[in-house]
Amino acid sequence: AQSVTQLGSHVSVSEGALVLLRCNYSSSVPPYLFWYVQYPNQGLQLLLKYTTGATLVKGINGFEAEFKKSETSFHLTKPSAHMSDAAEYFCAVSSNSGYSTLTFGKGTMLLVSP
Amino acid sequence: NAGVTQTPKFRVLKTGQSMTLLCAQDMNHEYMYWYRQDPGMGLRLIHYSVGEGTTAKGEVPDGYNVSRLKKQNFLLGLESAAPSQTSVYFCASSYTGSSEAFFGQGTRLTVV
Numbered sequence: 230a231q232s233v234t235q236l237g238s239h240v241s242v243s244e245g246a247l248v249l250l251r252c253n254y255s256s257s258v259p260p261y262l263f264w265y266v267q268y269p270n271q272g273l274q275l276l277l278k279y280t281t282g283a284t285l286v287k288g289i290n291g292f293e294a295e296f297k298k299s300e301t302s303f304h305l306t307k308p309s310a311h312m313s314d315a316a317e318y319f320c321a322v323s324s325n326s327g328y329s330t331l332t333f334g335k336g337t338m339l340l341v342s343p
Numbered sequence: 344n345a346g347v348t349q350t351p352k353f354r355v356l357k358t359g360q361s362m363t364l365l366c367a368q369d370m371n372h373e374y375m376y377w378y379r380q381d382p383g384m385g386l387r388l389i390h391y392s393v394g395e396g397t398t399a400k401g402e403v404p405d406g407y408n409v410s411r412l413k414k415q416n417f418l419l420g421l422e423s424a425a426p427s428q429t430s431v432y433f434c435a436s437s438y439t440g441s442s443e444a445f446f447g448q449g450t451r452l453t454v455v
Contacts, residue, residue, distance in 0.1 A: 238383065261441045263443070265446075270449075271448060271449075272347075272433060272446035272447055272448045272449055273386075273433070273435075273444075273446045274446070275443050275444075278443060280441070319385060319386065323440055323441045324441060325441045327440075328393050328399070328440055329440035329441050330374075330376065330388060330391055330401070330440050331376075331388075331435075331440075331444055332388075333378075333385045333386040333387075334385055335383060335384060335385035336385050
């Protein structure tokens with residue numbers, strides 16, 4: 230069984246400030262972890278993913294995330310927020326075990342103010 | 344480069360009516376999925392398929408049926424629509440269950 234918890238349904242930052250979106254997972258097997266972004270009235274697109282290897286993963290648009298097994302976390306960060314980063318962000322977990330599927334968190338809406 | 348295409352994009356149904364949502368992918372993916380997205384609930388898996396001719400239940404399968412007669416298509420059916428099925432439906436596909444999923448643009452369904 231696997232699950233994802235995203236802390237905070239809404240996060241507000243000022244333009245230029247650090248973005249930190251929190252994700253904790255639960256998985257009985259080694260996890261594969263993903264962050265997706267959804268802009269208004271659009272589908273989801275992949276920001277970054279962790280499968281194996283380096284625990285610090287870099288993605289598109291300056292985002293990165295670090296897999297911390299001891300904390301069962303995969304938090305998403307960006308050093309400096311831009312107005313165009315305003316969107317909903319979803320953390321998801323799957324695994325390389327059997328017919329695994331993606332399980333999503335409930336999402337965090339990122340609001341960026343000037 | 345079409346990727347994943349969903350039709351229709353919008354639909355309004357009356358309670359008790361039936362409809363089929365079509366998903367088509369041109370990436371030769373084995374896995375295909377149907378999710379529903381509701382405010383504050385994230386994306387919940389309705390049904391999925393791990394290859395042509397296969398289907399499996401996800402987290403919230405009741406009231407829905409699916410078929411995967413061709414590898415590139417995955418159909419989601421509502422036999423008797425209910426207001427609780429008002430939602431945004433997303434189709435997705437991937438090479439495997441652990442690889443990146445590619446999403447369609449969504450279908451906004453309202454049941455009145």
